[in-house]
Amino acid sequence: MLYDLNIPWSPSTTDSQLLQTLTLSASLGYGAVALNTTLTQAPSGQQGAPFPKLSHDSSTKLPRILHRATLVFDDPAASNFSLPALVRIYDILAVRPLSDKAFQNACLTFDTPIISMDLTQNLGFYFRPKPCMAAVSRGVRFEICYSQALAADARGRAQFIANATGLIRATRGRGIMISSEARNALTVRAPADVVNLLDVWGLGREKGMEGLGSVPRSVVVNEGVKRTGFRGVVDVVQALDAPPTKEKKEGQPGQSSNKKDKKQKRKNGEETQNQSKKMKLVSRDADTAKK
Amino acid sequence: MVRVKERYLLVNIIYPPEDSRAGNSSKPNLIVQHQPTTENLTPGILVRALKAQVASLFGDYGAGCLESDLSVKYLSLATSTVIIRCSRDHYQMLWSALTFMDRVPTKDGTGRPCIFRVVRVSGTIRKAEEEAIRQAKQRLIEAKEASSQTPSSLAPREPSHPDVILDAMDGSDDESMHDADD
Structure with a gap:
């Protein structure tokens, strides 16, 4: 299955626009998409995800829909977000650091699985291999959003390609x-x-296919386990019904049970022989006593 | 004697689905996406637009690479299908130029917005042709199903696209690619 984990949504997006995008991405072959909302500060009050419930007639095929939030922050600590509250609301969290310090922090310490950047802007810093590789080995993924380049002007496109190739070089794809x-x-x-x-742009074909398939899948699955599983490590995939105990005993390998039966039969037979012998002896004794 | 090695790209023009609120969405999605191209699109216009796009993406180098060997072999407006030929070494440039195009090229630049989707890359025009016919047939069947479908009898349809991706990725099953290498 192919994933597209970033379909931006804002309160100004109309449902029909969104539906258009989703039906097209379904027909192009994407199996799951994530609606993305951008947060610059923590949402006030307890509320669910802001995304609309899409009503569509059943003839249009839609991909599976996930909810994602991207946190934009400038200061390295991102102190104005409380992650546990957001984790409860959204399926996936991503960060968009705006400064070098914030980027380093996102790579090395921050507990979100995706780093997403606006690559059409001049970021003001380079992607250095060390923090990037550290992030990758920690399980953090870098996101490249291609339609930033499609919508940009010539200057933005050049900047995008520069940043994307820089990122690919730093992480070696x-x-x-x-x-x-x-x-x-x-x-x-x-x-x-x-x-x-x-x-x-320098990302090999194999890596590219992974970037659409297995990499986002791992993000989705990991995030799912984090939310539903036991301590974020073990997940109950499928619980079987408690098996009826009798059947299980009977259903044990047939040969051994047969052997046991035989043994038992033999034992029983021996016992009866012994008993009959004893009985004979007893009766003989009784006869001699009578005589 | 060394042959000139070529690639044939089979391209579909795809239109975005209708705005469901604005119009009556009576037509199935599939038919809207593969609707005929009504603009006055000719091979010449398409080639010129492609060259301009390649030049804007890859500069003079790209324009030079695709200068001589770029041609539109087949253009069907009714099915919005195009087969484009270019040299093997530079087909990726052409492909990315197609990815960057976002409307039907016309003389006065008033084409409708659309997407150019490459569905097959092959070494011979025959394979591209076969694939075009196969897809057209399949689309016909799907369209019939979609129009006859009532919401109650909606069966989960097999996804038809993932195999297409792999198809476009490897062209190694084309026999001409083997003899192209020797």
Whole structure:
């Protein structure tokens, strides 16, 4: 299955626009998408995810929909977010650091699985291999959103390519996740087209396919386990009904049970022989006593 | 004698689904996406647009690479299908240029917004043609199903696209690619 973990949503997005994007991405072959909302500060009060419930007639096929929040922060500690509260609301969390310090912190300490950057901007810092590789080995994935480049002007495109190649160089293509960030239906592209585009920019074809398939899948599954599993480590995948105990005893390997039966039979037979002998002896004794 | 090695890209023009609120969404999605191209699109216009796009993405180098060997072999407006030929070494440039195009190229630049989707890369035009026919047939069947479907009898349809991706990825099953290498 192919994933596109970034379909941006904001309160100004209408349902029909969103539905357009989703139906197109379903027909292009994506199996699961994540609606993404961008948070610059912690949401006030207890509330659920803001995404609309999409009503559609059953003839249109939609991908599986996940909820994601991207936290934008500038100061390295990101002190204005409380992660546990957000974890309860959203399926996936991502961060968008805006400064070098914040980026380092996101790579090395922050407990979110995705680092997503606006690559069309001049970031003001380079992607250095050390923190990037540390992030990848920690399980954090970098996101490249191709439709940023499609929608940008020539300058933004150049900046995007510079940043993307820099990121690919720093991580050697490992742990890179590809998603669209498509603000309308026209900036979604078919998976093969996207893979080719990133191949031109230096991410190999194999890695590109991984970036659409197994990498985002691992993110989704890990996040799911974190939320539903026991201490974020063990997940109950499927609970079988308690088996009826009698059947299980009977259902044990047939040969051994047969052997046991035989033994028991033999034992019983011996006992009866012994008993009959004893009985004979007893009766003989009784006869002699009578005589 | 060394042959000139080529690639044929089979491209579909895909239109975004209708705004469900604005119009009556009576047409099935599949038919809307693969609707005929009504613009006055000719091979010449398409080639010129592609060259302009390649030049804007890859500069003079890209324009030079695709200058001589780029041609539109087949253009069907009714099915919105195109087969484009280019040289094997530079087909990725052409492909990414196609990815970056976002509307139907016309003379006055008033084409509708659309997506160019490459569905097959092959070494011979025959394979590209076969694939085009196969997909057209499949689409016909799907469209019939979609139009006859009532919501109650909605069966989970097999996803038809993932195999297409792999198809476009490896062209190694084409026999011409083997003899192209020797």
